[in-house]
Amino acid sequence: xxxxxxxxxVSSRAQYADSHTLARYLATGGYVALRKALTMFPEQVAAxxxxxxxxxxxxxxxxxxxxxxxxxxxxxxxxxVNGDESEPATFKDHFLVERDPHQLIEGVIIAAYAxxxxxxxxxxxxxxxxxxxxxxxxxxxxxxxxxLGSRIFGSDFSLDLVVHPGAGAYIxxxxxxxIEGLEGKRGFPRIKPPFFPAVTGLYxxxxxxxxxxxxxxxxxxxxxxxxxxxALGAGRSTGTxxxxxxxxxxxxxxxxxxxxxxxxxxxxxxxQLGGGVIGDRAVKAIIPGxxxxxxxxxxxxxxxxxxxxxxxxxxxxGSGSVVVLDDSSCVVRAAxxxxxxxxxxxxxxxTPCREGSGWIERAMYRLEHGGGRMEDMxxxxxxxxxxxxxxxxxxxxxxxxxLGSSIPSSVHSAIAMFPDDFKAHVLHGGCPHD
Amino acid sequence: MSHFHPEIRQRAEELVGLYPxxxxxxxPLLHLAQEQDGYLSPEGIDEVAALTGTTSADVRGTAAFYxxxxxxxxxxxxxxxxxNIACLLAGxxxxxxxxxxxxxxxxxxxxxxxxxxxxxxxxxxxxxxxxCVQVNHRYVRTTTPAxxxxxxxxxRASKLDADVPSHGTLIRVRRSGGLRAPxxxxxxxxxxxxxxxxxxxxxxx
Numbered sequence: 274x275x276x277x278x279x280x281x282x283v284s285s286r287a288q289y290a291d292s293h294t295l296a297r298y299l300a301t302g303g304y305v306a307l308r309k310a311l312t313m314f315p316e317q318v319a320a321x322x323x324x325x326x327x328x329x330x331x332x333x334x335x336x337x338x339x340x341x342x343x344x345x346x347x348x349x350x351x352x353x354v355n356g357d358e359s360e361p362a363t364f365k366d367h368f369l370v371e372r373d374p375h376q377l378i379e380g381v382i383i384a385a386y387a388x389x390x391x392x393x394x395x396x397x398x399x400x401x402x403x404x405x406x407x408x409x410x411x412x413x414x415x416x417x418x419x420x421l422g423s424r425i426f427g428s429d430f431s432l433d434l435v436v437h438p439g440a441g442a443y444i445x446x447x448x449x450x451x452i453e454g455l456e457g458k459r460g461f462p463r464i465k466p467p468f469f470p471a472v473t474g475l476y477x478x479x480x481x482x483x484x485x486x487x488x489x490x491x492x493x494x495x496x497x498x499x500x501x502x503x504a505l506g507a508g509r510s511t512g513t514x515x516x517x518x519x520x521x522x523x524x525x526x527x528x529x530x531x532x533x534x535x536x537x538x539x540x541x542x543x544x545q546l547g548g549g550v551i552g553d554r555a556v557k558a559i560i561p562g563x564x565x566x567x568x569x570x571x572x573x574x575x576x577x578x579x580x581x582x583x584x585x586x587x588x589x590x591g592s593g594s595v596v597v598l599d600d601s602s603c604v605v606r607a608a609x610x611x612x613x614x615x616x617x618x619x620x621x622x623x624t625p626c627r628e629g630s631g632w633i634e635r636a637m638y639r640l641e642h643g644g645g646r647m648e649d650m651x652x653x654x655x656x657x658x659x660x661x662x663x664x665x666x667x668x669x670x671x672x673x674x675x676l677g678s679s680i681p682s683s684v685h686s687a688i689a690m691f692p693d694d695f696k697a698h699v700l701h702g703g704c705p706h707d
Numbered sequence: 708m709s710h711f712h713p714e715i716r717q718r719a720e721e722l723v724g725l726y727p728x729x730x731x732x733x734x735p736l737l738h739l740a741q742e743q744d745g746y747l748s749p750e751g752i753d754e755v756a757a758l759t760g761t762t763s764a765d766v767r768g769t770a771a772f773y774x775x776x777x778x779x780x781x782x783x784x785x786x787x788x789x790x791n792i793a794c795l796l797a798g799x800x801x802x803x804x805x806x807x808x809x810x811x812x813x814x815x816x817x818x819x820x821x822x823x824x825x826x827x828x829x830x831x832x833x834x835x836x837x838x839c840v841q842v843n844h845r846y847v848r849t850t851t852p853a854x855x856x857x858x859x860x861x862x863r864a865s866k867l868d869a870d871v872p873s874h875g876t877l878i879r880v881r882r883s884g885g886l887r888a889p890x891x892x893x894x895x896x897x898x899x900x901x902x903x904x905x906x907x908x909x910x911x912x
Contacts, residue, residue: 316904348897361830362793389900391893392727392886399738399775399877400831402844406880413883422887431888431896435725438877440734441774443829457733457759459772476727519793519834526835564792594834596792610795614829620772 275539275546279505279531282493282513283486286373293407295414298375304420306492310383311428318387322491324499326511330365331355331446331484332563332592334580340471341388341481350478352385352393353470355451356408356485359398359443360563361614363594365515366485368527370397370404373489374411378434380488382420383495385432388481392433395485396451399439409436443618447674448482450620461620462674486515486593506532510579514590516540520560520597523548533579537561537569540578541597554599558690562591564611565679567666568686587666603706605698608687609637615680625660626677632656633684640695643703650688650695657681710750715743723758724885730759737770741875746777774828775844775877782817782824784862785874786810787841790827793834797850802838803827805852809859822863842867843874 286292286301298304310318323338354377358366369377377395385393397405412434415421423431437455439445445454449463452475467473474480490512494502503511510532518540519525528546530539537559541547550556556571567588569576576582583590598607616630633656639645654664661668661678664685668678688695697705709716719739723732736758740751747770749763756763770776777785788806790799803825807814810823817824833839836848840855842862847870849855861867872879 314904314907315900316907348901358832359830361791362834363830364832364834367832389897389904391888391896398832399734399773400828400841400844402877403846405878409878409880409882413880416883416887423889423892429896429899431892433725433886433888436882437731438735438738439773440737440770440776442772454734455731456728457730457761457769459769517834519837520796525793525837560792596796598796602796607792607795610790611792614791617829 275543276531276534277543277545279513279534280493281529282502283369283373283376283489283515284527284529286376287368292372293374293411295375295411295418298373302496303375303492304379304418306495307379307382307386307420308426310386310495311426311430315387315389318383318495321494321499322387325490325494325502326499326509327487327490327494327502328510328580329484330486330490330514330593332360332565334590337483337487340483341384347479349388349390349481350392351475351480352381352388352390353448353452353455353475353480353482354381354393354395354485354488355446355448355482356395356397356401356404357439357446357451357454358485358592359446360565360592360594361611362519362560362596363517363563363592364519365517365527365593367401367404368515369485369489370401370408374404374408375415376489376492377408377485378411378415379420380491381434382415382425382432383491384481384483384488386430390481391431392435394435394437394455396437396439396445396455399441405436405438412436443614444620444674444676447676450674451482452480459620461622462676464673506534506579508533508579509581514578515593516578517592517594518547518597519594521551521554521599521602522597523551530578533577533582536575536577537595538574540595541574547597550597550599552599554601556597557600557602558598558604558686560594560596560598560683562589563594564596564614565589565675565682566591567682568690570690589667601706603641603704604687604691604694605637605641606704606706608683609634609641611683612637612680615676619676623672623677625671626680629656629660629677630680633680637684640698641704645695645699645703647696647699649699650692653684653688657685710748710754711740712743715739718881719754719758721882721885725882730761733759733761733766733769734773737766737773737776738875738877741776742877743875745783745873745875746780780817781874783822783874784842784871785824785826785844787826787828787831787844789829789831789837789839791830793830794838797837799838802840802850802852802855806840806855809852809855823859842871844877845871847871
């Protein structure tokens with residue numbers, strides 16, 4: 274049975290149609306946390322976030338507090354919020370920016386205060402036209418309310434917040450590529466080291482980059498204390514998390530549930546969550562954490578939704594997305610489409626990624642559409658091995674950023690888990706499902 | 708002589724003022740140029756180059772990297788249909804084929820009346836309403852052939868102008884005012900907070 278008694282930390286206002294307005298936000302405890310934070314020393318606010326041991330909600334899962342403390346020795350110049358949500362089947366930041374923009378903004382101001390930053394940027398995915406309008410309106414309202422600008426709420430802390438629209442590039446969700454986009458350039462990731470944003474970020478200055486959901490947790494943490502947040506979940510996975518459930522389920526959607534206390538089965542089958550597989554079919558595979566993650570079979574349905582729990586089984590919670598494939602889904606087509614995505618979105622800087630993604634996509638295409646050969650499976654594994662040597666998890670990296678090493682996940686999983694499906698495609702001369 | 712209309716030009720100058728460096732305004736300025744012309748015209752690109760202190764070739768090269776920028780004219784309604792994983796599992800490919808037949812244009816092209824451009828998109832982050840369709844980057848939440856037909860009819864009859872602004876218009880809400888925290892105030896504030904923090908750290912020892 275799913276455990277659903279945890280507080281709603283970031284989705285509490287979703288029940289209101291006007292959840293995006295300042296009036297609703299103020300009527301439901303909005304900007305109280307900011308007023309409280311401004312009475313604390315900045316390092317006390319940071320300490321609460323540290324105590325919450327809030328893991329970054331963007332994909333890498335790095336503790337937000339530690340990301341900040343890496344910078345305590347030298348002053349931080351900029352805070353950048355990553356709202357370029359583009360990992361396929363991930364739509365929780367979309368939910369947060371459209372439905373609760375003030376919660377995000379309050380989180381940003383609290384973080385900026387903890388870091389003593391005086392200019393922050395929210396980089397929002399360009400395709401979120403409505404989200405951009407709502408966040409910009411909320412920023413305007415926050416200025417008018419005195420929550421942004423000079424001497425916030427009468428304190429001696431000032432902050433300017435700029436909403437920056439992206440323009441359609443998956444790679445800009447990678448933090449150094451996002452910084453390039455914010456500097457007005459092509460979204461080419463920078464090599465780390467030396468370009469860790471915390472050291473050499475925006476305009477070469479120390480920069481903190483945090484995800485939308487990470488920021489949206491901060492008002493609750495300041496109001497209730499880091500310990501209360503850390504009391505939820507288990508192990509390293511504290512608090513609640515938004516899961517974006519998609520694919521062959523009856524009730525796809527964004528669900529906030531306590532970390533670790535629930536399993537994939539709970540998320541997929543609980544009537545208050547996914548409500549089961551369409552047509553009561555059997556689960557064939559689960560893609561946890563976005564299309565960069567290796568797949569799971571139905572034997573792992575009872576695995577708890579926690580960062581380490583999923584990591585130990587060779588995949589990741591990643592972006593909080595969960596995609597369900599049922600026994601009518603074609604795994605070859607799914608893996609081909611994912612590869613096509615990477616091939617389209619590779620920025621082209623590194624040879625293994627640029628050439629490898631296209632080569633894999635072509636081999637997968639012919640398997641799916643006719644013309645595949647039995648030796649293609651070996652060829653595909655060899656190509657994958659050239660991008661991420663050893664095909665281990667976490668993957669070895671041959672490229673500047675992790676887009677490259679994410680390419681093999683789906684193809685490798687599909688071949689390893691369902692070799693007979695590939696053989697059937699070769700023998701049938703294309704997809705047997707067509 | 709500015710290629711931008713006076714109102715667009717004013718917004719462009721305000722945008723440049725929001726960033727520590729002018730070039731950072733590149734993406735928002737390109738959206739603005741597209742809002743005026745419907746695509747990135749050579750004149751619009753020249754003006755963005757002048758505003759950001761770059762060259763037209765640099766602007767074009769940057770714009771070409773990003774899917775949302777059109778270097779050639781597109782239809783009044785840019786229809787994007789997602790076929791990525793969640794939409795694929797909900798029949799996104801078949802939906803895209805249907806849209807192509809209904810509109811009478813191939814994927815990636817524009818109808819002869821200049822009304823519609825059809826694009827196959829990557830994930831648009833609306834996967835619980837798959838297959839996902841956007842028109843001019845607005846979610847239209849049509850998932851069946853019948854509702855798509857109705858959508859196309861409504862668009863042709865200009866019934867959705869309030870929900871779907873003209874192509875190129877990314878965001879209709881303008882920022883009210885520029886930066887508010889004066890530079891000197893920020894410098895002083897940071898010096899004060901660093902000193903105070905250092906003192907607290909010293910006292911803690």
